[in-house]
Every structure is written in C-alpha cells, then in structure tokens.
Amino acid sequence: MSDITKQSLTELVENIKNKKLSSTDVTKAFIDRSEKSEKLNAYITNDFTSALDKAKKFDQKPNFDFKLPGIPMAVKDLFCTKNIKTTAGSKILNNFIPTYESTVTENIWNEGAILLGKLNCDEFAMGSSNETSFFGNVQSPIDKNLVPGGSSGGSASAVAGQLTPVTIGTDTGGSIRQPASFTGIVGLKPTYGSCSRYGIVAFASSLDQAGPMAQNVKDCALLHEVISSYDPKDSTSIDFKRNHYGKELTNNIKGKKIGIPKEYRVDGMPKEIEDLWQKGIQYIKDCGAETIDISLPNTSYALPTYYIVAPAEASSNLARYDGVKYGFRAKGENLIDMYEKTRSEGFGAEVQRRIMIGTYVLSSGYYDAYYLKAQKVRKLIKNDFDEAYKKVDAILTPSTPSSAFKIGEKTNDPVSMYLNDIFTVPVNLAGLPGISIPAGHDSKGYPLGLQIIGKAFDEQNILNIAYAMEEKINFKNKITDWWIK
Amino acid sequence: MSIDLKTIKHISKLARISVDEQRAEKLAGDLNSIFDFIEKLNELKTDNIEPLTSIAETTLKLRSDEVKSKNIREQIIKNSPQDNEDYFVVPKVIE
Numbered sequence: 001m002s003d004i005t006k007q008s009l010t011e012l013v014e015n016i017k018n019k020k021l022s023s024t025d026v027t028k029a030f031i032d033r034s035e036k037s038e039k040l041n042a043y044i045t046n047d048f049t050s051a052l053d054k055a056k057k058f059d060q061k062p063n064f065d066f067k068l069p070g071i072p073m074a075v076k077d078l079f080c081t082k083n084i085k086t087t088a089g090s091k092i093l094n095n096f097i098p099t100y101e102s103t104v105t106e107n108i109w110n111e112g113a114i115l116l117g118k119l120n121c122d123e124f125a126m127g128s129s130n131e132t133s134f135f136g137n138v139q140s141p142i143d144k145n146l147v148p149g150g151s152s153g154g155s156a157s158a159v160a161g162q163l164t165p166v167t168i169g170t171d172t173g174g175s176i177r178q179p180a181s182f183t184g185i186v187g188l189k190p191t192y193g194s195c196s197r198y199g200i201v202a203f204a205s206s207l208d209q210a211g212p213m214a215q216n217v218k219d220c221a222l223l224h225e226v227i228s229s230y231d232p233k234d235s236t237s238i239d240f241k242r243n244h245y246g247k248e249l250t251n252n253i254k255g256k257k258i259g260i261p262k263e264y265r266v267d268g269m270p271k272e273i274e275d276l277w278q279k280g281i282q283y284i285k286d287c288g289a290e291t292i293d294i295s296l297p298n299t300s301y302a303l304p305t306y307y308i309v310a311p312a313e314a315s316s317n318l319a320r321y322d323g324v325k326y327g328f329r330a331k332g333e334n335l336i337d338m339y340e341k342t343r344s345e346g347f348g349a350e351v352q353r354r355i356m357i358g359t360y361v362l363s364s365g366y367y368d369a370y371y372l373k374a375q376k377v378r379k380l381i382k383n384d385f386d387e388a389y390k391k392v393d394a395i396l397t398p399s400t401p402s403s404a405f406k407i408g409e410k411t412n413d414p415v416s417m418y419l420n421d422i423f424t425v426p427v428n429l430a431g432l433p434g435i436s437i438p439a440g441h442d443s444k445g446y447p448l449g450l451q452i453i454g455k456a457f458d459e460q461n462i463l464n465i466a467y468a469m470e471e472k473i474n475f476k477n478k479i480t481d482w483w484i485k
Numbered sequence: 486m487s488i489d490l491k492t493i494k495h496i497s498k499l500a501r502i503s504v505d506e507q508r509a510e511k512l513a514g515d516l517n518s519i520f521d522f523i524e525k526l527n528e529l530k531t532d533n534i535e536p537l538t539s540i541a542e543t544t545l546k547l548r549s550d551e552v553k554s555k556n557i558r559e560q561i562i563k564n565s566p567q568d569n570e571d572y573f574v575v576p577k578v579i580e
C-alpha cells in the first residue's frame with residue numbers, strides 16, 4: 001500500500017485491527033516519508049530505529065484492544081520522554097535526557113502507540129512562527145516561504161505533511177490552534193486541568209495545556225480520549241468524568257446555540273477572514289443549530305493581560321535553568337558569573353525578552369501596577385465568558401486574524417508577532433477548551449481556520465460541533481509535496 | 486513610561502542574564518514597545534475587582550506526605566554538567 005501516510009488515524013487503526021496492515025508497514029511508511037522530508041526541519045530528534053523494533057515486536061504479539069494499536073507517532077519536543085533527548089527547542093536543554101516520562105505521552109504509549117521522534121517547536125514554546133527554535137525554523141508543507149505557525153510548528157508541519165498520523169502539541173496562548181489553522185489541520189486546546197502537565201517543560205503554568213493535532217476531527221477526538229486523564233502528579237489536574245470523546249462523537253448539533261462575539265471583528269482584519277466567519281455561521285445554521293450575537297466586552301484587553309501573566313510565570317519557571325542541575329553550562333569566573341553567562345548564552349533572544357518582561361512586572365514596586373492589575377483583568381475576561389455561557393452552548397470565531405505569514409516577516413517586531421494570537425489568548429486566560437478546524441482558503445490558496453470555544457469540560461460538545469461543520473465544509477488541504485522533489 | 490538602560494541593567498541582574506551594551510539597547514527598544522502595548526490595561530478601572538488566583542476554581546487536593554521515589558540520586562545527578570557522583574559541583578563559593 002503506497003498511500004499509507006495519506007490515511008487518517010481512524011483508518012490506520014481500522015486497517016491494523018483488520019490485519020490489512022501491520023504496525024511495521026505503517027511505521028516504515030511514516031519513517032520513509034519523514035526521512036524524505038528533512039527540508040521541513042520538523043524533527044529535532046528521531047527515534048526511527050527503535051520505532052521499527054517496537055513495531056516488529058507489536059506485530060509478533062499484537063494487542064488489538066488498544067486504542068492506538070501499533071500506531072507510530074512523533075510528539076512535540078516539549079514532552080519529557082524517558083531516555084530520549086528532550087530540548088524544548090532550546091540550547092540550554094540541548095543535552096537533556098529525561099529519566100522519566102510525561103503523563104500525557106505515557107498515556108499514549110500505554111494505548112499501544114510507538115514514538116517516532118521529537119518535533120521542533122519555538123524555544124520553550126515562546127513564539128508564533130517556529131522561528132525562535134535553537135534548531136532552526138520549520139517550513140510549512142503548504143508553501144516553502146511560509147511559517148507553519150507556532151509554537152507547535154513542527155507538530156503542525158508533521159501532521160499536514162503526513163510525517164506522523166497525528167501528534168500532540170501544547171497551547172499556552174494559541175500554540176496548537178494557530179499552527180493548526182496555518183497548515184490546514186485540526187487542533188484542540190483542552191480545558192485547563194484536563195490533560196496532566198506532569199513532565200511537560202513548563203512555560204506559564206496557569207495557561208499551559210497539552211492537546212491533540214490531527215488531519216480530522218474524529219482523529220482529534222480519539223487522541224484526546226487517550227491523553228486526557230486525572231493525574232495526582234499534577235496538582236492542578238482535575239478529577240472529572242471524562243467522555244469517550246471518539247466513541248461519543250456525533251454530528252447531531254440540532255438546537256445548539258452558538259454565540260458570535262462582535263468584539264472579534266477587529267480593526268484591519270482582512271475581508272477574507274470576515275467572509276470565512278460568515279460562511280461558518282451559515283454552516284452552523286445548515287447543521288440545524290442557532291447563532292446568537294453576543295458580547296465579550298473585555299476581549300481587547302486579553303493580549304496585554306497575557307503579556308504580563310505569561311512572562312511573569314515564565315520568569316519564575318525558567319529560574320531553574322542555572323547550569324547546575326542539568327542542561328547547558330557556560331564557564332564563569334565565579335558562581336554568579338556562571339549563572340549569568342549560562343543563561344545569556346543558553347537562552348535565545350525571545351526567551352530572554354520574556355524573562356526580562358516577567359522579572360520586571362514582578363519586581364519590587366511594579367507588582368501591583370502590572371501583575372495584580374493583569375490578574376484582575378483576567379477575572380473580567382473570565383466573567384465575560386461566564387456571562388455569555390448563560391445564553392449559548394459554544395462560541396464561533398476565526399482562529400487567527402490572517403492566514404500564514406512569510407518566514408522572517410514579523411521577526412523584528414515582537415508586538416506584531418504577538419497580535420497573531422489575538423483570538424486564541426482569551427481562551428487560555430479563561431481556562432476554556434477551544435478547537436481550530438480548517439474552513440477554507442484565502443486568495444493565495446493558504447488555509448484559514450475557524451475556532452469553536454466551549455464551556456469548561458465541554459470538549460465533547462465542541463468536538464461535535466466541529467465534526468458537524470467539518471462535514472459541511474469538506475475542506476481539502478493543498479499539499480504539493482514541494483519539499484520532496 | 487520608558488525603560489532606560491539603567492533599568493535594563495537592573496532587570497538583567499535580577500534575572501541573572503548578562504547583557505552587553507548592544508543587547509541592552511535592543512532590549513530597551515523591544516521592552517518599551519511591548520510596555521506601550523501593555524499600558525492599554527490602564528483604561529480599565531479595576532479597584533473593586535477581585536484578582537483571579539486560580540483558573541480551575543477547585544480546592545487543591547490534599548495527599549498524604551509519603552516519599553514516593555526513593556534512591557533516585559543517580560537519576561537526579563545524571564544530567565548535571567558537573568558532579569562528583571554524589572553532589573553537583575559548582576564554581577568555588579567560599580574562599
């Protein structure tokens with residue numbers, strides 16, 4: 001079968017269970033394609049040899065009760081993988097080999113999946129274009145001049161380019177949904193507390209969530225079912241009754257009320273995005289659901305709030321990189337000099353910028369003016385959603401204010417880079433689930449995404465809405481394999 | 486407001502990141518444009534708003550205080566840039 005890598009996760013699972021394909025066939029196919037795809041720079045570390053061994057072992061003694069039987073999968077290099085280098089896209093972790101496994105990846109291997117390798121990302125997940133990685137930028141399978149988005153850019157590129165059937169990313173301000181939107185795939189940022197943060201390299205602990213990225217909604221639901229679990233090792237993990245998201249997926253969304261927030265119609269938004277949104281509204285109606293105009297009045301304050309809260313938390317979290325316990329160490333004349341040189345040489349420019357912002361807003365005399373103020377505004381943003389959800393079951397918005405931009409286009413202007421996350425950041429601040437689905441192309445042929453935001457713990461509902469809309473949209477990703485020829 | 490080079494030096498000391506003159510100037514420019522953008526929050530009156538302290542709004546679970554991982558010294562030391570098998574080694578602190 002030459003088209004193995006074109007198959008969805010659901011098809012691959014089916015074919016392995018029916019013995020039409022072996023795990024070795026599937027693993028080989030994705031390794032072959034990954035090897036031909038070096039130009040994309042999607043991988044930081046590959047584990048192909050050991051993946052093939054594991055696939056052969058699976059085939060000798062297959063267990064078809066698993067949800068991911070013998071399925072090969074590459075994951076973002078922010079998840080600690082036991083005995084496999086985990087870098088977070090940073091020089092400072094370039095030699096770090098974890099002695100433990102993140103809960104989310106452990107859940108995946110426990111269901112029979114096989115690690116292919118570790119995918120490139122922005123350094124410490126700080127970026128919207130995958131250009132801040134120490135291991136070089138990732139190219140988009142859509143067009144060689146485009147960024148894949150970020151920070152889960154390697155993950156997005158690998159799924160859209162069919163280097164892995166599905167993957168997991170992390171999302172602190174849009175890092176799953178924005179790259180999913182830029183590359184024409186589906187990405188879910190779950191409710192805060194749904195997926196364990198244990199073993200994920202920390203960026204901003206009150207915002208970080210792991211989530212699935214896939215070619216379609218059904219695959220996304222299936223993978224979410226595997227990764228979402230209560231975990232005592234993460235003190236913010238929440239013990240709630242989780243659905244069988246894949247099994248319970250339905251396209252019947254008749255009678256659902258979907259909110260359309262007027263504040264997401266931002267200045268300077270291209271007409272193509274507005275048109276896409278209107279099309280989305282029509283699809284919702286075609287599915288038998290109802291749309292209602294709503295207001296989220298504090299939306300425009302979300303990004304400034306985020307750029308206080310996230311760097312503040314990052315500056316504390318990244319204090320651990322001191323050249324003593326693990327990671328890169330620079331030579332210094334004394335202990336302090338060693339710390340300062342290690343961090344100066346080990347962190348890239350964007351990470352240093354954010355540590356500096358965070359340190360400043362938490363420093364003596366500025367805490368009230370910035371951090372406390374931001375936490376108050378964050379409350380207002382959350383209240384906006386609480387108020388809206390008295391009237392609606394979910395909210396529909398564009399995923400991003402534009403299609404993918406060109407490599408290098410925004411690297412010299414941090415604020416214009418940050419503005420890319422304007423529609424995704426409020427969801428993280430309020431701890432809600434959000435999913436981006438591909439919904440069309442702009443005039444240049446680049447993918448555009450729509451975002452469905454849900455109530456806390458209501459992943460099943462937004463997955464259902466996404467599933468119903470996906471059927472109406474009938475999106476076809478334009479992948480030319482430009483990097484293989 | 487404006488972040489000057491003196492402030493950059495101060496923050497870089499707090500953050501334990503050494504910054505040379507050239508980078509300090511670049512950082513000052515970047516931080517000023519970011520803080521101009523952040524200042525938008527001052528439009529909002531928040532005197533009577535309770536700050537958000539936890540997004541999950543659940544009380545933290547308690548657990549019994551038991552040692553779960555024992556004898557993992559080797560694992561802890563494994564990734565250190567410099568050690569003597571029992572301890573992390575750092576540049577001399579006490580003369």
